[in-house]
Amino acid sequence: MNSLDPRVSRLPEIGKPGVILPKIPLDQFASFEVFVQPREGKPFQHEGIVHAPNIDMAYIFAKENFTRRFTCTSLYVAETRNVYVSSTTDGERNAYDLVADVSTSGVNDEYEIFHLVKRGKQHIAVGTVMAGSPEEAMSTARKMFNTKLVYNIWAVKRSNIRLTTPEELDLWTTLPEKRFRDAGDYKGGDKLKDFLDKQKLTS
Amino acid sequence: MYGGGNTFEGVKTDSVATEDPVLLAEFEARIARGEKIEPSDWMPQLYRKQLIRMIEQHAHSEIIGALPEGTWITRAPGFKRKMALMAKVQDEVGHGQLLYSAAETLGKSREQMIDDLISGKSKYSNIFNYPTFTWADCCFISWLVDAGAIVNQLANAKGSYGPYCRALERICAEESFHLKYGHHCVIYLAAGTQKQRQLFQEALNRWWPPMMHFFGPSDKISTHTEVLMRWKVKMGTNDEMRNQFLDMYVPKIWELGFTIPDPKLKKNTGTGLWEYTEPDWEEFKRVINGGGPCNQERLEVRRIAEERGKWVREALKSAKTTYVTPLA
Ligand SMILES: [Fe+2]
Ligand SMILES: [Fe+2]
Ligand SMILES: [Fe+2]
Secondary structure, eight states: OOOSSHHHHTOOOOSOTTOOOOOOTTTTOEEEEEEEEOSTTSOOEEEEEEEESSHHHHHHHHHHHHHSSSOOSEEEEEEGGGEEEOOOOOTTOOGGGGOOOOOOOOOOEEEEEEEEOSTTSOOEEEEEEEESSHHHHHHHHHHHHTTSOOSEEEEEEGGGEEOOOGGGGGGGOOOGGGGGGSGGGOOOHHHHHHHHHHHHHHO | OBSOOOOOOOOOOSSSTTSOHHHHHHHHHHHHTTOOBOTTSOOOHHHHHHHHHHHHHHHHHHHHHHHHHHTTTTTSSSHHHHHHHHHHHHHHHHHHHHHHHHHHTTTOOHHHHHHHHHTTOSOOOGGGGSOOOSHHHHHHIIIIIHHHHHHHHHHHTTSSBHHHHHHHHHHHHHHHHHHHHHHHHHHHHHTSOHHHHHHHHHHHHHHHHHHHHTTOSOTTTSOOOHHHHHTTSSOSOHHHHHHHHHHHHHHHHHHTTOOOSOTTOEEOTTTOOEEOOOOOHHHHHHIIIIISSSHHHHHHHHHHHHHHHHHHHHHHOOTTOOOOOOOO
């Protein structure tokens, strides 16, 4: 290839333009949901998704993609398949009204519960329940957290979540010499004013 | 149910004639109330199709748009500019990631989108089919192409599809750095030597026509978008967006003493609208259909990267996990 960019010109020749060589289908990896704690004392909230071959790499991608600029105090990820979701409702209909009653199993697995309280906003963590299945977790959550209108509920078994360890908390300590990544570091105003003043003098 | 349920069956329709009228009325009422549509909600096939197309194109534009700027990282003047440009290009690729995810919630897999980009089936912002000859071209993109993108993104952030709006909120917050950085670069060229001023003036001459194309064909010739406006997929007409851009940035370009290469460009104080030479829409069509100076190179860079990364993805692929449609 002949490019203005020598690195592009040096690219090896592989296949033909516009033709995708045969490959394993869906090689873009599994889907993981990303949750971030924006500030100390605030609940975790859903931020988006990443694709990764395993949960530890999902955690690293999530850190890069979602907390590179918007620093946070903590982050966790869970595979999308392991997020149990309720029906979505609207208007005055509460998603909890559609959650079926499940009798207590006596099994004490921890489940994180998330609420969507406003359409268009993120799901926010409301707390933990003990249950033997996600259905039971939803049912228990209805008894514990059904205090106001919610449009959607998620339940994730805590053992399926990749949490931030205490040693990893310094991931978000921003180095002072990285200010060049902030809009605030680009004050062109003085230079511009000088320039405009000089223009006025010469004209 | 567990996450990853809704799948996309491919949309053939171009009308809403086959949609359930009751569901359609509910859907439209929800949008009219200002509520967002979430991935698990019922939606007309046409809405799904148009959103996938739009978000996917936006994602491709971020990825391809990183190329003409990325090429200047090693040659940016000074360490600080190199670091800043690297951070900006990293952001753009990150925007691509966020947008692909938002489009995926509608049921099209990321892999399919990337394949469609490489095969030329999907489009991306036409402006990135032009080359960055000098550092000043790169500065033009950082400041003014990003400014144009921000005009579109701020409008689209008020649209009706929840995941797209949330992605755009994050993106717009990062764009403020891009805009400040780009303006800073251009101020330094403007206040620099005669040679530096000339460098930017030449870049402006080269980039002005594609910049005018950036917002899409004039309302006079573009196919009508009434239903997309009602569904808050499109938040303004092409001409409205172009006018907003001109309103915000032409004075800033003039302030720096540069000449915009269009003798007819002026604001009509009566209508409040900008008047300009009609952009060459034939040229726009020619470039978007593959005839631009860099179309082939852009796609080749993506394709070769994809092929070279394939063995890594195959080595990492594990039977224990699998791709599913993301949740929100
Ligand atoms: Fe961007
Ligand atoms: Fe950009
Ligand atoms: Fe940008």
